[in-house]
Amino acid sequence: xxxSNYSSKRELIYSTLCSTKSHPSAKWVYEQLKEDHPxxxxxxxxxxxxxxxxxxxxxAVANILGEERLDxxxxxxxxxxCKCCGKIEDVDMPSLTLKGDTKGFNxxxxxxxxxxxxxxxSE
Amino acid sequence: xxxSNYSSKRELIYSTLCSTKSHPSAKWVYEQLKEDHPxxxxxxxxxxxxxxxxxxxxxAVANILGEERLDxxxxxxxxxxCKCCGKIEDVDMPSLTLKGDTKGFNxxxxxxxxxxxxxxxSE
DNA sequence: CTCAGTGCAAAACTTTTGCATTTGC
DNA sequence: GCAAATGCAAAAGTTTTGCACTGAG
Numbered sequence: 001x002x003x004s005n006y007s008s009k010r011e012l013i014y015s016t017l018c019s020t021k022s023h024p025s026a027k028w029v030y031e032q033l034k035e036d037h038p039x040x041x042x043x044x045x046x047x048x049x050x051x052x053x054x055x056x057x058x059x060a061v062a063n064i065l066g067e068e069r070l071d072x073x074x075x076x077x078x079x080x081x082c083k084c085c086g087k088i089e090d091v092d093m094p095s096l097t098l099k100g101d102t103k104g105f106n107x108x109x110x111x112x113x114x115x116x117x118x119x120x121x122s123e
Numbered sequence: 124x125x126x127s128n129y130s131s132k133r134e135l136i137y138s139t140l141c142s143t144k145s146h147p148s149a150k151w152v153y154e155q156l157k158e159d160h161p162x163x164x165x166x167x168x169x170x171x172x173x174x175x176x177x178x179x180x181x182x183a184v185a186n187i188l189g190e191e192r193l194d195x196x197x198x199x200x201x202x203x204x205c206k207c208c209g210k211i212e213d214v215d216m217p218s219l220t221l222k223g224d225t226k227g228f229n230x231x232x233x234x235x236x237x238x239x240x241x242x243x244x245s246e
Numbered sequence: 247c248t249c250a251g252t253g254c255a256a257a258a259c260t261t262t263t264g265c266a267t268t269t270g271c
Numbered sequence: 272g273c274a275a276a277t278g279c280a281a282a283a284g285t286t287t288t289g290c291a292c293t294g295a296g
Contacts, residue, residue, distance in 0.1 A: 100215030
């Protein structure tokens, strides 16, 4: 079964994903690792990230400039996304309760994202 | 300047986008219109949607199965996204206040998205 | 006339996949 | 040995773009 075996590449990818607060893309993770691990394929990065998402060990935060941006920190927190430079930062999650008719929907993750402009881009 | 001239195609694309609560993709909008307007290009749909997003007349709700899903209704409301079938539904927006250090961030839009499983997919 | 908008098709990109090979157990 | 994981490269799919033409003002 998928994900059942140990894999050093997987560990590497996961720790790289968790090592930053920049909410990176798959390509970024790949590029970070490529230097020290020339034998690493982009396909493997994508395959493992898909696995992390399935297992709830990572979350897709936003799609910026055509790239899916990820977060290895799945604790409840919200995100600030700068429309201008693409930077993504963390903020505390506001308390919220699902309102309105939820049609029997079974929620397992809530994303709160503030889109706007960061200080540097506002200048 | 971009968007300054009237364009019947633009009107068509915008009204199609607003005519549904299905939160469609660009391709869906294109396919709806293609039948009655054989002279319509997918590029035009993408170009106009980009314009709507710039002008705040439309919002990207989520990226499902590699497709960006849109909403022509920019009033404050949250979304339920079914991970299983990709269906997106509207719910009332919970009241929320930005908490934590927002680092001077200038917010102009807040997205609240509940990921989970809809009734049909739960069966 | 001038510049915005469009069709068409090619290009650009990200993400996925098939297959042969390697690795974990 | 068997099934999972990977590299590599090709494929798939969405989105963007260049260019010549059309349409609005």
